[in-house]
Amino acid sequence: MKTLLVVVFSLLAISILADEEGMSPPPEDGVPQLTDVAAAEAFINSDDVAVVGFFKEEESYGYKEFVAAAKEVKPIPVGLCSDKEVWANYSITSDTITIFRKADDSQENLQLADAKKVDADGLIRFIKMNNIRYLTEYNQVTAVGLFQSRVKTHLLLFANRGSVNYSKLQKRLAALAPEFSGKFLFVLVNGAVKGNAKSLGYFGLTSRDLPRIGLYDSDLDKKWLMAKGEITKDSVRTFCKTFLDGELQKTQQAGEPEAKTEL
Template identity: 60%
Template sequence: MAPLLSLIISLLAASVIAEDSALPSLNDVTAAEAFIEASEVVVIGFFETPSDETFGYKEFVEAAKTVKHIPVALCSDKEAWAKLGIVSDTISIFRKADNHQDNLQLSETKKVEADGLARFITMNELRYITEYNQVTAVGLFQSEVKAHLLLFINRGSSDYEVLKDLLGALAPEFVGKFLFVLVHGVKSNEKSLGYFGLTSRDLPRVGIYDRDSDMKWLMPEGEISTERVRKFCQSLILGNLKEVKQAGERVPKTEL
């Protein structure tokens, strides 16, 4: 019963940030692992001595207030530190989309500000399907996963929620191989659409951008179904897209 009880406690603790700004504390390995497993993205502040006098602690608590949609917790348990590869005070982001742990080791940081920590968290908030914008673009292009499956779609369209949920459900099958990205057909994304030869009037469409080869492809027009998108992704993995004519103009390595 102990592991189950720890999981329940972690889930409850992760759902809210207390009004007095106190963050939930993960007191052992089981609680830490349960907290990480419970959500697509979580943040843990590993502080040996969590107090206002500790470098970066106050700023971390302040940053947590601005990312309330992300579960945030504290951990001082050294057994959990060892299990998760923590050696000194560190702020870590754990995400399932690419099975990645992103560490900000405070001893290697000269200055810590709450705004900067909040940006570090949101920049690396990659999910099973991540909405593309100028902040998440940094995290997307820093990930070790080089292939992006892109859903170009107009927000508010009749099939918006259906297609978003469809791709979000498919993404776990391709962890480590693809990042699934939602690109809205808005003015700020005109360049991204243009790289694929698209405008907002052409949506919804599905594309792939592969950073390793700096190449891109559009899935042929038609129904956007789980099976078609799955086969499209597998075609890149199997090398079957290399001979297919690319869509639009060449994609710079620094942008979608």
């Protein structure tokens, strides 16, 4: 009897909290319903990346496929919204799957009326491709999202997963990245992955040379390496600022032969 009362009061508390926050308890499919603007804003701001399915009703085209995809992309937060005020707040006019990203201040919309075919696997790829975080690990899927972003300059951390300082450097760069939101995309390239050897080679590096910091600008199609030494927040911050100030562009590219000097 005591256990039953605990369960009843727990469910009641969850229901009250959800009503106060404008977020309905997750249904059986596990996807929370965002019922007002405040709830939607809190949800979207809860992580570097958040996904919202804006559907008028459960019978809408793509709804079931979206719910199925949501189960496969954890821990990326995924929500549902049918509230018209929320739709207007984010300029949504028809059933749409939207990915909100902080790293490049982006709202990526997939309007379902324009999609010839919608299936769960395709939506999973769309979400994972656009899972661009303050520090994004480079792979064949995220590469598409990285190069489609409006932010064309990438700050690259080349490091071997499992090395002594790997986790420390990962956290350090992730903490610094918000300072340069909208200016750089911070990217982690795992040098221990054979498939990344080409990326390392583009900068004249091998896995034995790591960790190193590089910078690539796709508009200029140019690359630079930060000088060897300890990788700190201050040193990377300074490196980034030399690019923003235009000083780095005047220096030699990574991988270029050094200029010969007449003696």
